[in-house]
Amino acid sequence: MKKVKLNEIARAAGVSRSTVSLALRGSPLIAKPTAERVREAAQQLGYVYNRTAAALRNRKTHTIGLVEANFKNPFFAAMSESVEREIELRDKALLFVDSAESLERQQKAIQLMLEHGVDGILLCPVKHTTPEHLEILKKAGVPFVLFSRYIPRFDADYVGAANVEGAYQAVRRMIQLGHRKIVFVGGEPFTSPWLDRVKGFKKAMQEAGIELSTHWYFCSEVSVAGGASKVDEVLQIQSTPTAALCYSDTVAFGFMLGLERRGIRPGRDFAVVGFDDLPESKLWRPPLATLACPPSRVGSMATRMLIERLDGDEGPPRRVEIQSILVHRESLCPVMEHGSGITRIDE
Amino acid sequence: MKKVKLNEIARAAGVSRSTVSLALRGSPLIAKPTAERVREAAQQLGYVYNRTAAALRNRKTHTIGLVEANFKNPFFAAMSESVEREIELRDKALLFVDSAESLERQQKAIQLMLEHGVDGILLCPVKHTTPEHLEILKKAGVPFVLFSRYIPRFDADYVGAANVEGAYQAVRRMIQLGHRKIVFVGGEPFTSPWLDRVKGFKKAMQEAGIELSTHWYFCSEVSVAGGASKVDEVLQIQSTPTAALCYSDTVAFGFMLGLERRGIRPGRDFAVVGFDDLPESKLWRPPLATLACPPSRVGSMATRMLIERLDGDEGPPRRVEIQSILVHRESLCPVMEHGSGITRIDE
DNA sequence: GTGTATAATTAAATCGGTCTAATTGGAGGA
DNA sequence: TCCTCCAATTAGACCGATTTAATTATACAC
Known part of the structure; x- marks a missing residue:
């Protein structure tokens, strides 16, 4: 022994x-x-x-830190998987923390990673993260890459989805299909994807000369429950919406389940579009239209960028946006011809 | 710098x-x-x-290894979360690997963890893992706890769900509700939960004196797609089943979606029960009946057991089974009175 | 046979904390 | 004043691999 x-x-x-x-x-x-x-x-x-002994001498632990903001979200799970593959290929190890959208936990995680001497860090910053919070990483001189979310006015490597463009596309299509009363459902505000998706949403609406209603966005936890919880609020809007762009596919699932519970059929009475194109989205009833941005692409791209930094790449920070493609499926239906077709339960 | x-x-x-x-x-x-x-x-x-330097001298890295078999499964994601909480409380770090049901990857992960000198390991063994594969852990003298899956004839700490009992309960209830033609859908064979659930299934059927049809179980990936992919096979059985016990809620979701696609309404034409009680299960249409065994309980129990080992507990290996409780919801309907009510598409 | 170039091997310092045994300093008692 | 005792501090070996500079062995040429 x-x-x-x-x-x-x-x-x-x-x-x-x-x-x-x-x-x-x-x-x-x-x-x-x-x-x-x-x-x-x-x-x-x-x-x-004994890697520990070697690390002490080498000043290299062959360890990468991964700090997730919300890994119960299947998108992140899929992303982490591809990160792992890339790491494994290079015979490195993953130090993993899920900050679960808590700034305090995130900062503790960063500290932990620094103390462990990780060679580099992949970070999806939680909401309310400011440049100051991440300054410590720059000071420590540890290479790091942000993924999925960036921090405004903070110059750093970043890989994420083309959110503005994606939301813009989706809403344009909705408008083409005759929708005028459209809402944005779910997601954590104060995160860049949320802001960017909302931005794309607004842009499409403004270009079409459609006025936004007073309540046109609804924040929620990014989960099925989060989506389901917003249905009532959406249906209480003065002139009932006919379409929703959801923050994620999970939110969209919840939203569709909620609609059905109210006797409203998504894909016929109400158009729904999500983000992520999860494997199950095409299996849903109705199949869910969504903005596809392969999590594996984001994960492996971010990891490779980080590896290049470890290998000495000293260039200026890079920002990579991965295209979001609108996958048109049944849930993205045209607006109903005669009236909304929706019978409000509370009427 | x-x-x-x-x-x-x-x-x-x-x-x-x-x-x-x-x-x-x-x-x-x-x-x-x-x-x-x-x-x-x-x-x-x-x-x-610098924890690395301290670790070298201390022979303690304050690091725990977590080897998952399939962390795209939301049950494991939830479990990992509670593991993290416990670890974080103790100011330790998590070295994480998802073996993705690959024995080779699992063995490489174990090797990696040993080289990194983790203080202990939490392991969910992949299918086909034999006692020999894990002998290295005992030889290395690293404390470890198996979770969710155990290895027959391998004496080690283990925490998991009461699978035999859970499946038994579910099938008994189905039988009480008049079902006779029941199938088991999904899951990876050659893993202890699969075997145990099948065992409980058989036990209930045998006690009720019901004969199993030739094809009464269907293996699949543990995912929505996996469940959906088995619908056709199930419906092709000679005398069409009226109920399915699914390996997990995700499998059940897929199975229900597949049924609906064939015009069969789960919760009316066909009874479905899952395992895990995911947060979204009660939100589904129909709400999914399921065997609840809180992943957070499994995770924190396993972690605490490991911590006790780290703290010097030298007792004999312990096996802890966490109760599975049948949560009765609409998807678990009685058998239809007159005929199966099912119109087979291929007839 | 001697000298030199080259290949193979090794001694020893090093990485950055940890911790025990040793040392120092000061208070209090005789 | 001297001694004892205890609290506070510190010297230095140590953890286990890495790596450079030094050493030894071998081959080859002249």
């Missing part, structure tokens, strides 16, 4: 500790037969490489 | 490195005013504690 170290191997193989170290790392300095002998001895003794 | 270390602080505070170390860790050996002075100097200089 006692841990085997280089010295034991050295003794067993009849060489010095230096030789063992070099041999195990595959250094060309060591003669082949010697290296082979060393490797066998290590194997024999059940040697386990 | 240069890293501040104990020596710098020592110089600044006019004390020795030892004093700084002791002071920062809050040792009672150091006089209060001195400790305060040291802490201020550290603060001033922007010192970041």
Whole structure:
């Protein structure tokens, strides 16, 4: 049970500790037969490489920090998966924290990562994160890449979806389909994707000369429950909306379930569009129209950008937007010809 | 940008490195005013504690390894969240790997964790894991706890749901409601929860003297798509089933969506029960009956068991089963009185 | 046979805290 | 004044691998 170290191997193989170290790392300095002998001895003794010791000397832990803001969201889960793949390929490890939309937790996580000496950090900042909160990362000199969310007026590497453009596309299509009363449902305000999606939404409405109603956006937790919880509020608007752009597919699912509960059929009585194109979106009844921006692309792009930084890329910060493509499915229906077709339960 | 270390602080505070170390860790050996002075100097200089260096000396990394088998499953995501909470409380870090149901990846993950010197490991073994695969953990002397899945004939700490009992309850209720043709849908075979759920299923059927049809179980990926993909096969059975116990809520969602697509209404024409009681299950249309076993309970229980091991608990391995409670909701309907009520598409 | 170039190996310093054993300083007692 | 005792502080070995500079061994040329 006692841990085997280089010295034991050295003794067993009849060489010095230096030789063992070099041999195990595959250094060309060591003669082949010697290296082979060393490797066998290590194997024999059940040697386990001690990365901690190596890290101390190397000033490299071969560890990447991943700080998620909300990983119960399936989009982030899928993203994390691709991050993992990229990390695994490079024989690195992932230090993981879900800040769960808590600024305090995020800051503690960052501190933790710094203390562990991660080589780099992938961060999706929680709402209300300011440049000052992230200044510590720059001071510490740790390479980091923001993903999914950026911080205004904070110059840093970033990879995320083209949110303004995506929302704009979706709303334009809704308008083409005859909708005029459109709302934006769900999402955490004070995050860049929310602001950008709302921006794209407004832009499309303004270009079409459509006035926004007094209440035209509704914030919520990004989840099925969050979407479901907003249905009543939306239906209480003076002149009932006929379409909703939802912050995410999960929100859209909840919203559709809520509509159905009120006897309103999404995809016929009410148009719904989400964001993310989750695998189940096309299986829904009705299939959910959505803005597709593959989470795996975001994840692997962010990871690769970070790796390049680790490899010494000193260029100015880069901002990469990944295209959001509108996937038109049944839930995105035209407006009903004669009246709204909606029977309000409370009437 | 240069890293501040104990020596710098020592110089600044006019004390020795030892004093700084002791002071920062809050040792009672150091006089209060001195400790305060040291802490201020550290603060001033922007010192970041180097856990790697400490770990080398301490033989403790304050790091826990979490190896998931399938964390795209929301149940695991929720579980991981509670693991994180417990870990965070104790100021430890999480080294995370999703083995994604790949044995090779799992073994590589275990190796990685050992090399990083994690203090303990939480592991949900992938299918086909044998005692031999995990022997390395025992040899290495690293405390570990299995969660959600156990390995037959492998004596180790384990926390998971009461699967046999849960499935048994569900099927008994189905039988009480008049169902006779019942199938088990979804899930990865060769994992203990699958085997146990199938076992409970069989037990209830046998006790009721109901014969199982030739094809009565259907394996699938644990996801909405997995559930949806099995609908056709289920409906092709000679005498059409009237009820399905699904491996998970996600599978049940997919299965229900598939049924609807075929014009069969779950909760009226077909009874469906899932496992997990996800937050959205009660929001579904119809609300999904399910076996509830809070993922947060599993996660925090497993983590605490591991922590106790780290704290020196040397007792024999413990197996903890967390009760699964049948939550009766609309999707668990009685069998239709006159005929199956199902119009088969292919007839 | 000697000298030199080259290949293979190794000694030893190093990474940054930790912690025990040793040292120092000051209070109090005789 | 000297001694004892205890509190506060510190020197220095240590954790386990890495890596450079130094050393030894080997080959080859003349």
